[in-house]
Amino acid sequence: MSLSFAHVTLAQRVLFGAGRAAEHLAAEVDRLGAQRVMVIASESEMEMARAVAARIEVAHWHDEVVMHVPVEVAERARAAAAAAAADLLVSVGGGSTTGLAKAVALTAGLPIVAVPTTYAGSEATNVWGLTEATRKTTGVDDRVLPVTVIYDPSLTLTLPVGISVASGLNALAHCVDSLWAPRADPINAALAVEGVRALTSGLPRIVAAASDLRGREETAYGAYLSAVAFASAGSGIHHKICHVLGGTFNLPHAETHAVVLPYVLAFNAPYAPDAEARLAAALDAPTAVAGLERLRAELRAPRALVDLGFTEDGIATAVEVALPSIPVNNPRRVTASRLTALLHAALTGVDPAELSA
Template sequence: MSLVFEHVTLGQRVLFGSGEAAGHLAKEVSRLGAERVMVIASEFELPMARRVAAGIDPVLWHTDVVMHVPVEVAEKARAAAAEHKVDLLVSVGGGSTTGLAKAVALETGIPIVAVPTTYAGSEATNVWGLTEAARKTTGTDDRVLPVSVLYDAELTVSLPVDMSVASGLNGMAHCIDSLWAPRADPINAALAAEGIRSLAAGLPQVAADPAGLPGREQALYGCYLAAVAFASAGSGIHHKICHVLGGTFNLPHAQTHATVLPYVLAFNAPAAPEAGKRIAAAFGAGTALEGLQALRETLDAPRALADYGFTPGDIADAVRIALPAIPESNPRKVTEANLTALLAAATAGEDPKTLTDL
């Protein structure tokens, strides 16, 4: 069979090096000719951001960062950028911080230099998300793609093991969802498989030696590949479900993705055998689900949505909101009944294998 596909590669500069973030940032600010830099970082990560920005002189430090980027928080950041005539945004932090910088760039076109401190992957995509009236809206726009990403594994060492695991499995979800998302193609699949392999190698090292850099470097590398694949392939069933759980029910982003992933994989893999084989091979396992579950067992990964405040009484609303957003191209037809079963299993933390026979 001949190969026929359309693939878009996003243009972005990536600088990777442990202990190099401050030097890389100073060079990027100079290269871009920026004179009025706004640094976005949460209060918690502000000390780290100050170290990263030691070689530049920002005109503004902005610390009002909120998970899922509420519209009012985005508007406040946009107003601050306009007031200070900002010509470059520097985000230092996880997905919420990068997301806020994207919300500013979406309306203003101000370029972003992203310095990630988790494995969220948002820094490598042109996807934005905003929450208003308990509904999360996402979209794509090249204005929100950071022009440069500075990866420094030293900045992730302070991320606790449980958050590192959840964040890394969020990256794994980018890989797996990319294999059946609306614009899945062979290039995305190759990136996703290498991302799975790298994350499966790196995350156990992070858990075993949280202060060690080799595992954290592998995890950062894997999550970058995951995000690039996801940016090209688009949002599949997993992300459509998790956007509802986060935006409507305010569940924590990384933990939600880490919890839902095995249920989506168990649900879809029987209907997507080639994707399943690729995932299994990347894990070095007999089946895709066996590989993922073995890794999750090693990492003591999040297990149940109920642990984060989601209840059986929330399922019907979640299904009603998520079902219309799930792509028609999903390899398995999604119905109200089987999506309800998927969320019920994820809420209780049941064995995902129960979904393969629905």
């Protein structure tokens, strides 16, 4: 069978090395010729950010970081960047921090150097997201793609195991969605499968010993691969659902992805046999769903949306908002009734295999 596809690889510099974040950041600021650096980090991570930025001059420190990037928070960050005459943004933190830097770059056109401290993957994509009046809007714009990502796995050593697991499963969701997203192709699939392999090797090591640097390195590597695949393939059904759950109901981002993933996988897998076989092999299991469930049990992952604050009376709204955005080329046709069933299952954490029928 001949191959025919179009693939886009995003241009980005990646620097990887434990304990080298400060060194790498100083080198990048010098390479880019930046004179007015604005560092974005949440209040809880500001001490870490100051250590990372210890070798550079900082014009402005910005610590107002809010999950799902509310528009009003983005506007204040944009105003701060303008007031500081910033010529470079440095984000030190997880997906919310990177997302805020992207919101500034979207309107100001400033370059970003991202220093991730979780496995969110936003640092490797050109996707932005803003929330206004309980509706999360996402888009694609190359202005928000960080010019450089600095991965220092030692910065994740203080990330609690539970958050590490949820964040890592969010990365795994990028891999899974990339196999049937609108622009899925063989290169994305290769990246995604290697990402699954790295994540399923690294995450159990973190659970066994939170200080296992090798496990942190493997997980960061897998998260990067997952994000690169996702950026090229586009957003599939899983992410469309989770964006609604996060933006409309303010559910925690990583944990929501961790809960919803097995239900999306079970929903689509029988209708995407090639993707299912790749995932099953990467998970070293007879089926992809069985492999994911075994991994989730080993990781003691979050299992039900009800535990995150979602309730049954929100399902109808979630279906109404999410349904129009789900790609038409999803392997299995998505109807209101099927999406309702999926969310009901995820709400209480029933056996995902029930959705395969």
